Amino acid sequence: QKEVEQDPGPLSVPEGAIVSLNCTYSNSAFQYFMWYRQYSRKGPELLMYTYSSGNKEDGRFTAQVDKSSKYISLFIRDSQPSDSATYLCAMSAGTSGSRLTFGEGTQLTVNP
Amino acid sequence: GAVVSQHPSWVICKSGTSVKIECRSLDFQATTMFWYRQFPKQSLMLMATSNEGSKATYEQGVEKDKFLINHASLTLSTLTVTSAHPEDSSFYICSANDRRGIETQYFGPGTRLLVL
Numbered sequence: 001q002k003e004v005e006q007d008p009g010p011l012s013v014p015e016g017a018i019v020s021l022n023c024t025y026s027n028s029a030f031q032y033f034m035w036y037r038q039y040s041r042k043g044p045e046l047l048m049y050t051y052s053s054g055n056k057e058d059g060r061f062t063a064q065v066d067k068s069s070k071y072i073s074l075f076i077r078d079s080q081p082s083d084s085a086t087y088l089c090a091m092s093a094g095t096s097g098s099r100l101t102f103g104e105g106t107q108l109t110v111n112p
Numbered sequence: 113g114a115v116v117s118q119h120p121s122w123v124i125c126k127s128g129t130s131v132k133i134e135c136r137s138l139d140f141q142a143t144t145m146f147w148y149r150q151f152p153k154q155s156l157m158l159m160a161t162s163n164e165g166s167k168a169t170y171e172q173g174v175e176k177d178k179f180l181i182n183h184a185s186l187t188l189s190t191l192t193v194t195s196a197h198p199e200d201s202s203f204y205i206c207s208a209n210d211r212r213g214i215e216t217q218y219f220g221p222g223t224r225l226l227v228l
Contacts, residue, residue, distance in 0.1 A: 032215045043118075043205045043219035044156070051215075088155065092216070098144055098209040100217055104155045 003027050006089055006103025015112050019076040023089035023103045026070065030091040030101070033065050035074045038086045038105070047087075048074060079110045113139050116208050118220035125196055126228055133191045133223045135206030141186040142208035146217060147179070150203045162189055186211070196227045 006023045013019055021035075032051055036044035048063035050056050050072075056063045062075040072091075076083055089103040115138040125131050135145060144163050148156040160181050162168040168181035178200075180192040189208075193200055203224050207217035 034216055036219070041203070041222070041224065043116075043207075043222045046114075046216060046218060049214055049216055090216075094215050098215055098217060099146075099158070099161065102155050107153075 003101050004091060004103045007106055008104045010107040010109060012109045012111060013079055015079060015081060015110055017079050019079050019108060021074040021087050021106050023072050024070055025091060029093040031094050032092040033072050034090045035063055036088040036090060038088060044088055081110050081112050084109045114210055114218040115139055116218050116220040118206055118223050120223060121221060122224040124226045124228065127197050128195055131193045131196055131225060133204055135189045135220055137187045137208045140210045143211035144209045145183060145189040146207045147181060147191050148205045150205060198227045201225055201227045
């Protein structure tokens with residue numbers, strides 16, 4: 001079993017839809033949770049960063065962490081075609097030199 | 113802030129030659145730098161972790177004599193693919209951790225390597 005599970009999709013939604021992306025994990029030592037966005041042929045870009053449980057909002061993006069359920073989510077409101085990318089969840093225990101454990105990534109397409 | 117650059121962005125080389133890829137943190141000092149490899153439609157595969165002034169730590173299955181990593185300063189790490197072969201063709205991405213910042217990694221734009 002993988003430490004981090006993420007549905008690879010692909011996920012296709014119409015413009016303006018609310019998108020929900022999720023990851024589950026098994027390692028209770030994880031304390032730092034991130035979402036990265038990766039466009040084709042580019043490096044991942046940090047979207048959201050959360051420490052421990054709770055919600056964090058930044059514009060159209062909301063990240064949620066539920067450590068009791070070992071479940072994290074990323075919501076995208078009013079999705080735009082420019083949001084079409086692969087979204088990677090990542091997490092860290094804060095040890096081992098900030099080593100990250102990644103999900104497989106979910107490929108999202110927002111159709112105009 | 114937290115910008116990481118890579119050079120070159122793409123490179124084509126002949127089989128048997130060596131290729132050097134540079135990774136720089138432009139506006140911060142990096143405690144640790146990481147090198148990843150990514151195949152199409154797959155997630156990132158960590159190759160090695162390096163700290164300034166010390167030897168890199170390679171992941172299991174990664175040949176340290178083939179993928180040479182030099183972490184010369186707190187803002188520069190290099191990956192050299194020695195005696196490259198077509199199977200080394202891939203997308204190589206570096207990342208860096210800001211020593212004064214949050215517990216995360218900032219990624220470079222990646223280097224696409226094609227070995228003929």
